[in-house]
Amino acid sequence: xxxxxxxxxxxxxxxxxxxxxxxxxxxxxxxxxxxxxxxxxxxxxxxxxxxxxxxxxxxxxxxxx
Numbered sequence: 001x002x003x004x005x006x007x008x009x010x011x012x013x014x015x016x017x018x019x020x021x022x023x024x025x026x027x028x029x030x031x032x033x034x035x036x037x038x039x040x041x042x043x044x045x046x047x048x049x050x051x052x053x054x055x056x057x058x059x060x061x062x063x064x065x
Contacts, residue, residue, distance in 0.1 A: 007038075011032035026051065029047075030047050030049065
Protein backbone atom coordinates (compact mmCIF):
# COMPACT_ATOMS: atom_id res chain seq x y z
CA UNK A 1 0.00 0.00 0.00
CA UNK A 2 1.30 3.38 -0.94
CA UNK A 3 0.96 6.97 0.12
CA UNK A 4 -2.72 7.23 -0.92
CA UNK A 5 -3.69 4.17 1.10
CA UNK A 6 -5.12 6.01 4.11
CA UNK A 7 -7.73 7.75 1.96
CA UNK A 8 -8.52 4.54 0.09
CA UNK A 9 -8.93 2.55 3.32
CA UNK A 10 -11.23 5.23 4.76
CA UNK A 11 -13.55 4.81 1.77
CA UNK A 12 -13.41 1.01 1.99
CA UNK A 13 -14.12 0.96 5.72
CA UNK A 14 -16.97 3.45 5.56
CA UNK A 15 -18.77 2.05 2.49
CA UNK A 16 -18.13 -1.72 2.55
CA UNK A 17 -21.16 -3.89 3.20
CA UNK A 18 -21.71 -7.63 3.39
CA UNK A 19 -22.99 -9.41 0.29
CA UNK A 20 -21.99 -6.72 -2.21
CA UNK A 21 -22.48 -7.62 -5.85
CA UNK A 22 -19.42 -7.86 -8.09
CA UNK A 23 -20.33 -4.53 -9.70
CA UNK A 24 -20.81 -2.81 -6.31
CA UNK A 25 -17.45 -4.12 -5.11
CA UNK A 26 -15.72 -2.95 -8.29
CA UNK A 27 -17.28 0.50 -7.91
CA UNK A 28 -16.16 0.69 -4.27
CA UNK A 29 -12.58 -0.29 -5.10
CA UNK A 30 -12.43 2.23 -7.93
CA UNK A 31 -13.86 4.97 -5.69
CA UNK A 32 -11.38 4.18 -2.91
CA UNK A 33 -8.36 4.18 -5.19
CA UNK A 34 -9.49 7.36 -6.94
CA UNK A 35 -9.80 9.00 -3.52
CA UNK A 36 -6.19 8.09 -2.78
CA UNK A 37 -5.04 9.35 -6.18
CA UNK A 38 -6.94 12.63 -5.92
CA UNK A 39 -5.37 13.48 -2.59
CA UNK A 40 -1.81 12.41 -3.38
CA UNK A 41 0.03 13.93 -6.33
CA UNK A 42 2.53 11.05 -6.43
CA UNK A 43 -0.04 8.28 -6.90
CA UNK A 44 -0.70 8.38 -10.64
CA UNK A 45 -4.00 8.79 -12.41
CA UNK A 46 -5.43 5.48 -13.65
CA UNK A 47 -7.34 2.68 -11.96
CA UNK A 48 -7.02 -0.74 -13.58
CA UNK A 49 -9.03 -3.40 -11.75
CA UNK A 50 -8.27 -7.09 -11.47
CA UNK A 51 -11.21 -9.22 -10.36
CA UNK A 52 -10.01 -12.49 -8.83
CA UNK A 53 -12.46 -15.35 -8.36
CA UNK A 54 -12.16 -19.11 -7.95
CA UNK A 55 -12.44 -19.34 -11.75
CA UNK A 56 -9.47 -17.08 -12.49
CA UNK A 57 -8.57 -13.42 -12.91
CA UNK A 58 -10.11 -10.76 -15.15
CA UNK A 59 -8.18 -7.58 -15.90
CA UNK A 60 -10.37 -4.52 -16.49
CA UNK A 61 -8.34 -1.57 -17.81
CA UNK A 62 -9.27 1.94 -16.73
CA UNK A 63 -10.41 2.87 -20.24
CA UNK A 64 -13.12 0.18 -20.16
CA UNK A 65 -14.99 1.34 -17.02
